[in-house]
Amino acid sequence: MESFSIFSNFIYCESSEELICKKNSYLIVLDGVVEGIYQELPEKYKNLKLYDYKDKLVIPGLSDLHVHAPQYQFRGLWMDMELLPWLEEHTFPEESKYKSLEYASKAYDIFVEDLKYSATTRVSAFATIHKDSALYLMNALEKAGLAGFVGKVNSDRNAPDILREETAESINATLDFIEKSKELKNIKPIITPRFIPTCSDTLLQELGKISKDYNLPVQSHLSENPSEIEWVKQLVPKSKSYADAYRMFGLWGEEKTIMAHCVYSYETELELMKNKNIYVAHCPDSNSNLTSGIARITALMDSGVNVGLASDVAGGEELSILSAMKNAIKVSKLNKRLSHSEDRSLSFAEAFYLATYSGGSFFGNVGSFIKGYDADIVVLDDSSIKTTLKDELSLQERLEQYVYLKPSDRVFAKFVKGNKVF
Numbered sequence: 222m223e224s225f226s227i228f229s230n231f232i233y234c235e236s237s238e239e240l241i242c243k244k245n246s247y248l249i250v251l252d253g254v255v256e257g258i259y260q261e262l263p264e265k266y267k268n269l270k271l272y273d274y275k276d277k278l279v280i281p282g283l284s285d286l287h288v289h290a291p292q293y294q295f296r297g298l299w300m301d302m303e304l305l306p307w308l309e310e311h312t313f314p315e316e317s318k319y320k321s322l323e324y325a326s327k328a329y330d331i332f333v334e335d336l337k338y339s340a341t342t343r344v345s346a347f348a349t350i351h352k353d354s355a356l357y358l359m360n361a362l363e364k365a366g367l368a369g370f371v372g373k374v375n376s377d378r379n380a381p382d383i384l385r386e387e388t389a390e391s392i393n394a395t396l397d398f399i400e401k402s403k404e405l406k407n408i409k410p411i412i413t414p415r416f417i418p419t420c421s422d423t424l425l426q427e428l429g430k431i432s433k434d435y436n437l438p439v440q441s442h443l444s445e446n447p448s449e450i451e452w453v454k455q456l457v458p459k460s461k462s463y464a465d466a467y468r469m470f471g472l473w474g475e476e477k478t479i480m481a482h483c484v485y486s487y488e489t490e491l492e493l494m495k496n497k498n499i500y501v502a503h504c505p506d507s508n509s510n511l512t513s514g515i516a517r518i519t520a521l522m523d524s525g526v527n528v529g530l531a532s533d534v535a536g537g538e539e540l541s542i543l544s545a546m547k548n549a550i551k552v553s554k555l556n557k558r559l560s561h562s563e564d565r566s567l568s569f570a571e572a573f574y575l576a577t578y579s580g581g582s583f584f585g586n587v588g589s590f591i592k593g594y595d596a597d598i599v600v601l602d603d604s605s606i607k608t609t610l611k612d613e614l615s616l617q618e619r620l621e622q623y624v625y626l627k628p629s630d631r632v633f634a635k636f637v638k639g640n641k642v643f
């Protein structure tokens with residue numbers, strides 16, 4: 222665990238209300254954990270290694286609460302479709318290739334390399350149904366210095382033969398996946414039923430038990446698309462809502478649970494969403510690309526629901542959570558103007574809060590520079606943004622311009638839990 226100080230300009234949240242900006246200050250990290258930010262370098266820390274990032278912008282690492290690693294190869298392709306035909310025609314055939322560890326290793330190496338240099342430090346990722354490929358992904362992420370969760374996907378119905386498991390086989394492979402990932406330190410397993418349509422009642426029930434027995438978090442999809450929601454009603458007729466179907470099978474907030482999308486949740490399942498262990502992964506790019514709709518994110522936030530941001534690659538075309546911030550703001554404005562005038566639009570400060578503090582809390586004390594938080598640190602260089610206003614801009618304004626213009630897919634430097642990734 223590393224100890225060091227950083228001299229730079231710091232921007233972070235301690236709540237959803239406002240950004241905290243500290244110019245020309247010193248961030249102290251002791252044993253991988255934030256100790257504090259000081260105007261002057263305290264005497265007792267003068268012997269620490271000093272990273273000088275003068276004139277840069279330093280923010281907490283961003284969290285991507287929902288990304289499909291095996292879909293990265295077709296990012297930016299095949300968007301002229303809605304969810305269910307998109308899965309059938311493109312996603313399932315590509316994911317079936319991960320049966321081959323050789324193919325998976327090539328593809329996952331490309332994914333991990335790009336993620337490594339992004340502003341993201343924490344992920345909750347879907348792999349595919351293939352256990353050995355999923356373990357390869359976990360090892361590759363760990364080796365790259367990143368942290369978070371990977372799920373071996375479970376799927377035993379309504380998927381093509383090449384991507385469908387027998388129920389018992391799916392359960393056993395999950396147990397083996399959990400066992401074999403034990404030696405990893407920063408990448409942990411997460412229970413990952415793909416979504417209700419591709420998982421039988423028995424499988425869902427068993428996965429609920431495994432999550433409970435092993436104290437493992439859960440991730441899945443919820444209320445993304447109208448046709449999907451109709452289908453779930455037919456598949457689980459006893460459920461009061463899509464969320465209720467997960468609840469019936471013990472997959473609803475017994476452990477920390479990420480539900481991706483929740484585009485239609487405010488109207489139909491708000492009360493269940495208030496369970497404090499439920500995190501909404503808001504995926505504005507994916508929801509636009511797949512014509513899914515606009516999640517009422519500010520309404521959910523104002524009702525006390527946990528929300529974070531997510532790329533949902535390849536529903537979303539890029540890994541960047543900076544882009545997710547920008548697009549979350551944009552779609553919130555369209556929602557207000559076109560659909561729900563009673564909803565607030567999302568402010569820049571709130572989008573930053575979602576990407577850091579709020580999403581980060583899924584992973585523990587992550588996403589801020591509050592004392593005691595894991596030192597997930599991202600250094601941004603905005604010097605390539607040419608503007609006559611530079612000297613007049615506040616740190617928050619410089620960050621806003623960086624987020625909207627994203628001058629590079631690579632950040633300047635990055636630390637995860639105090640370890641320098643590059």
Ligand code: GUN
Nearest residue numbers: 289415416442507533536
């Ligand atoms: N629902 C079930 N599987 C998927 C997937 O791979 N992507 C998205 N966006 N939604 C899903």
Ligand code: FE
Nearest residue numbers: 287442481533
């Ligand atoms: Fe998804």
